[in-house]
Amino acid sequence: MAANFDVVVVGAGPAGSAAALVAARAGLSVCLLERGPFPGAKNMYGGVTYARILDDLIPSWWEEAPVQRWITRRSTMIATGTQAVTVDVRAGDWSKPPYNGATTYRSEFDAWLANKAVEAGATLVTSTTAIGLLRNERGAVVGVRTDRPDGDLVAQVVIACDGVNSFLAKEAGLYANFSSEHFTLGAKEVLTLGKEEIDKRFGLVDRQGIDIEMVGVTQGVPGGGFLYTNLDTVAVGVVVNVESLGKSKFRPEELIAGVKEHPSIAPYLRGAELHEYSAHLIPEGGYNSMPELVADGMLVAGDAGGFCLAAGLFLEGVNFAIGSGRAAAETAAAAIAIGNTTKSGLADYRRKINQSFVMADHKKMRRAPELVLSDRMQTQYAELICDVAQGLFTVSNPTPKPGLRAILRQERKRRGVRLRALVRDGITSLRTFG
């Protein structure tokens, strides 16, 4: 005998829990399915949560969310093997409510958000994997099959928040343009260092935290490195294009070691001990490679929908997961209310997403993945920027100062960087980030 719900949400990550919370508050019966033993067990990231999207869903969320540290210092570092140019931003506003970014352990944050859905009336079922879709004679999705005996769950709407590998979206035929070139691997080490040492080494107090994003530290494999602080641990890792990683024959842990050994990073991590190693895929294709989001009886949100910005300057995902999960639940509730959960009845989801920050940000950043992962950005420009900065600040008396323009011209010529390409990429950068 199958269990019946208005909505079955698959995956209790940020997208799924936000969807379950909103659907339950709308008065729907909701089953929130999670294959891990607890929400967050299967999740890792790299690793800042921007949670202002929760402001009206969970007022004063910052007073109760399990936050490690608040990001009050955001650094962007462009590096070569022996050089680094860093833009270091500190903002006092980021250390007080409503804050900006937070570091969290996903086992804690995801479990907290899932519990909010439970408090709103959703039924959380853990340790249960959705193994396929249930369909009616017309092919519409009417539920999911789980790996439990008699574990069919019937629903008017299935919201697939089953992550970057979304088997449900694939089964529903929504991943027509699937290509592995649009995915990156995140691999990370969480290192024990102790709160006092972290505060001292990174210039932080209380719950202040730092997030350093790096380009040019991944041995020529397109991607980047990151380091951020938790309360008494530091997370350091890489995000690299999966196809390029395979061809490079570098191992993920070797790339992490390269970041840790970089002369700008190594002193921060001296004596730190490995606490937990982890890895996860990221949908990094952005706006130009998103799957379809709506099928008869089904909506897709979070990583499963390709909502993730990993575009150099900005690295966000949890916020888009929550935003898309919420829009999916609102759409499902309206469709159920009028009794039309077909593809056309659920079409409003696409409109809602398009009108929200979820798609606005992705559309604005649509050129970013290609630009940031290009060899010019990854190697040529990183070297150019570092050499120009080094030239500018090197005092080589008795030779007089060469001047910035002369250094720029000389380094550009030496590296064979064509002015036209530089100007073109500059314009693309302005249109993307400006």
Next chain:
Amino acid sequence: MNPSFEDRMATVEFRVDTEAHIVVDNDVCKSCTTQECVTACPARLFVPTSEGGILFNYEECFECGTCYMVCNKEGAISWSYPLGGHGVVMRSS
């Protein structure tokens, strides 16, 4: 100091299922000249054999999906998630 790979994997909790969630068809792997899974898998689960095939162990899998993404041999890797409650459990990540 970087730990040995064994020590590295020992920092991760795995609730190992009795059945493998990923199955590798060694006959297909033998015809693969690149075997990118060997280096790309963050858990080093794909080990080349002297016969030119792949020895695969599912037990310490992050369930990330990198292997099937880099694999260019149709049918070499059958990939699914472990049964509910099994597999990797990350706590501080």
